[in-house]
Amino acid sequence: MSDRLSRMFARCAAENRAALGIFITASDPDVDTSQAILDHLPGAGADMIEFGMPFSDPMADGPAIQASSQRALRAGGSLARTVGMVRRFRDRDGTTPVVLMGYYNPIYSYGVARFLDEAAVAGVDGLIVVDLPPEEDEELCLPATRAGLPFVRLAAPTTRDSRLPAVLRNASGFIYHVSITGITGTRAVPTDLVRDAVARLKAHTDLPVGVGFGIRTPEQAAAVARVADAAIVGSAVVTAIAESLDADGRAGERTVPAVLELVGSLAGGVRDARR
Amino acid sequence: MPATAATNTFRAGPDEDGHFGSFGGRYVAETLMPLILDVEAAWSQARSDPDFWSELRSYHVQYIGRPSPLYLASRLTEHFGGARLYFKRDELNHTGAHKINNVMGQALLARRMGKTRIIAETGAGQHGVATATACALFDMECEVFMGAEDVERQRPNVDRMRLLGAKVHPVTSGSATLKDAMNEALRYWVSTAETHFYIIGTVAGPHPYPQMVRDFQSVIGEETREQMLRAEGRLPDTLVACIGGGSNAMGLFYPFLDEPEITIYGVEAAGHGIDTDAHAASIAGGRPGVLHGNRTYLLQDDDGQITEAHSISAGLDYPGIGPEHSWLHETGRVQYVSATDTAALEAFALCSRLEGIIPALEPSHALAFLATIIGDLPKDHLVVMNMCGRGDKDLEAVLPRLDAMGLL
Known part of the structure; x- marks a missing residue:
């Protein structure tokens, strides 16, 4: 479980490079296409997968991921299906960590204990739940940690130093630094500020630090990869899915390759960053 | 200032983390x-x-025009033939609600x-x-x-x-x-x-x-208490208010929560009916979940996806309800009921004709529910309904509907 995450970060560190995290929403644009993308992400260069749990009201997400979530829900996406897709992925990939990312209500509705059991058995490696700050750790963070599932904490530019200990206290897996004061995919990552932000977090924690919200291009990914342990890309990936769809919103033969080509170019940026 | 320390009170919440029972939070x-x-x-x-x-x-x-009157709606009282109906006239506030x-x-x-x-x-x-x-x-x-x-x-x-x-x-x-x-x-x-x-x-x-x-809206209930004591020499027996998120209702109810003899009704919007999928009654038709920063009753599907609410009233057209209401529901202190679009339109027309007060569609729901119980209440029973907004804003949407219903 968490072993896959720590082994992945150790592997990348040994290669003197950052990891590439790729976000897609489960069941976007449909279950089969989404499974095909998921299954092929590691081969295209993704070191870690943030697998989005679709939600009707994604309040921290910009238009691209909102639309992605809507497509997934229209295609019949659900939490049970998301976990099932990870289980299928694990049949063919035993090493690439998969972290489920989303909002709390579908998990709460499903039942926390049941969800944690099924996620662990399916081969999920961690959770990122955007609307659960440390003030609500009893809800899911602590039960997840007890069940052996790392709870990845978000740290934001608005998180002051005085608050960092509270944010980091029950964190595990890695720290996800939100690079912009804003929602996903709406501003470009301020690469000049990321170095200091990562250094600030590193001064408070031994956990790896990933950076996301605003990385779109291989160049931006490379800039982040020079200073962080992972560069995470989401909106650009789901935008590639959206742009590959036909007029009726259906996946075409270009959908999977378009995503994998983008991931390949991002992986190139990340792998060349420190050379 | 609301009390915060006493035990055996419905007025102690929230705790320091913002919880009303299991509801609320951050x-x-x-x-x-x-x-x-x-x-x-x-x-x-x-x-x-x-x-x-x-x-x-x-x-x-100086600016809002408070206190708003507590008005005995005598023609509606006569029309229903039961309890004495008072309106708390918050529709007379500056800006109309x-x-x-x-x-x-x-x-x-x-x-x-x-x-x-x-x-x-x-x-x-x-x-x-x-x-x-x-x-x-x-x-x-x-x-x-x-x-x-x-x-x-x-x-x-x-x-x-x-x-x-x-x-x-x-x-x-x-x-x-x-x-x-x-x-x-x-x-x-x-x-x-x-x-x-x-x-x-x-x-x-x-x-x-x-x-x-809630604290800012509690002026509604605090004034009502004083005004009713002055008008009738005692507290009201029944309080009624409509609920979307529930701020006008919390404002009226809160100062009375620890008066156990007072019956309190919150009226949700039943849209086309609670048994259809087109309503906005989160307590009657929802279950607890987390949205917009708090845990509360929400309209949602089996997967925890928030579903769309429906009400003719834009102000009630919300798939959730304030967390304190969810707690008051679970403790049984407040009874949550509902009124349909059609019933609200009838109440809208009735109130306009009998009282010369054009109510907003939101409080029209409260009046529509009241119409189903007030006739059976004794004549010395005192009911307060929060007339929380005026209906000018609704005319464009309402008039064709009233016309079609033969109520114009």
């Missing part, structure tokens, strides 16, 4: 959390500062915090108009998020906001109503949190908003 993204804590700290200080309240009270009197009570309080708080840029969401537009009004008065920049569908059905309020200098952002995502306006306002706040203050319009959102809005 379910927001980390980017917002430090700002929510700033609001909480400022509110905590203001709440215990007599100068803050005396300034607010001077605006109540109860919303201004809360907005003036939050705007003063924003000013204390040095914030001069304001965000608000709005459904019927009443909260947006009230916020635009306070921003004009206090020279603050105002941006209002409003569902595109609501922009269409509440056009007069959109015009008022623009005239008052606010920028109205029509929201097209989701169902393009209040829920989506709140999503978009929260998203915008995430992007602007260092500079902007978000004036939430109802007793929902992350702590401290449900408590803060």
Whole structure:
């Protein structure tokens, strides 16, 4: 479980490079296409997968991921299906960590204990739940940690130093630094500020630090990869899915390759960053 | 000032983390959390500062026009042939609804915090108009998020906001109503949190908003208590208010929660009917979940996806309810009932004809529910209904419907 995450970060560190995290929403644009993308992400260069749990009201997400979530829900996406897709992925990939990312209500509705059991058995490696700050750790963070599932904490530019200990206290897996004061995919990552932000977090924690919200291009990914342990890309990936769809919103033969080509170019940026 | 320490009270909540029983809390993204804590700290200080309240009270009197009358609706009383029906006339407030009570309080708080840029969401537009009004008065920049569908059905309020200098952002995502306006306002706040203050319009959102809005609206119930004692020499027997998020209802109910002999009804919007999938009754037709920063009763599907609410009233068209209401429901202190679109339209017409008061569609739901029970109550029974808004804004939407129903 968490072993896959720590082994992945150790592997990348040994290669003197950052990891590439790729976000897609489960069941976007449909279950089969989404499974095909998921299954092929590691081969295209993704070191870690943030697998989005679709939600009707994604309040921290910009238009691209909102639309992605809507497509997934229209295609019949659900939490049970998301976990099932990870289980299928694990049949063919035993090493690439998969972290489920989303909002709390579908998990709460499903039942926390049941969800944690099924996620662990399916081969999920961690959770990122955007609307659960440390003030609500009893809800899911602590039960997840007890069940052996790392709870990845978000740290934001608005998180002051005085608050960092509270944010980091029950964190595990890695720290996800939100690079912009804003929602996903709406501003470009301020690469000049990321170095200091990562250094600030590193001064408070031994956990790896990933950076996301605003990385779109291989160049931006490379800039982040020079200073962080992972560069995470989401909106650009789901935008590639959206742009590959036909007029009726259906996946075409270009959908999977378009995503994998983008991931390949991002992986190139990340792998060349420190050379 | 509300009591906070006594035991055996329904007035002690929330706890320091914002919980009313298992409801409430602070379910927001980390980017917002430090700002929510700033609001909480400022509110905590203001709440215990007599100068803050005396300034607010001077605006109540000079600007809002408080106290609002407690009016014996004698023709409706006669019409129903049962209990004596009083209206708490919050529709007579400046800007035409109860919303201004809360907005003036939050705007003063924003000013204390040095914030001069304001965000608000709005459904019927009443909260947006009230916020635009306070921003004009206090020279603050105002941006209002409003569902595109609501922009269409509440056009007069959109015009008022623009005239008052606010920028109205029509929201097209989701169902393009209040829920989506709140999503978009929260998203915008995430992007602007260092500079902007978000004036939430109802007793929902992350702590401290449900408590803060309740405290600002409690002036409704506090005045009602004094006015009823003066008018009848005793407290009312029954209280009724409509509920979308539930701020006018919390304001009326809160000062009476520890009077066990008083029966309290909150009226949700049943839309086409509770047994259809087109209503906005989160308690009758929902279950607990987490949305917009708090745990509360929500309309949602089996997978925990929030479903679209429906009500003819834009102000009630919300798939959730304030967390304190969820707690009052589970404790049994308040009874949550509902009224359909059609029943509300009939009440709208009835109140206009018999009392010369054109009610907003929102309190028309409260009156519609009352119509089903008041005739059976004894003649010395005292009912207070919160007339929380006036209906001018609704005419465009309502008149064709009334015409079709033969009620014009």
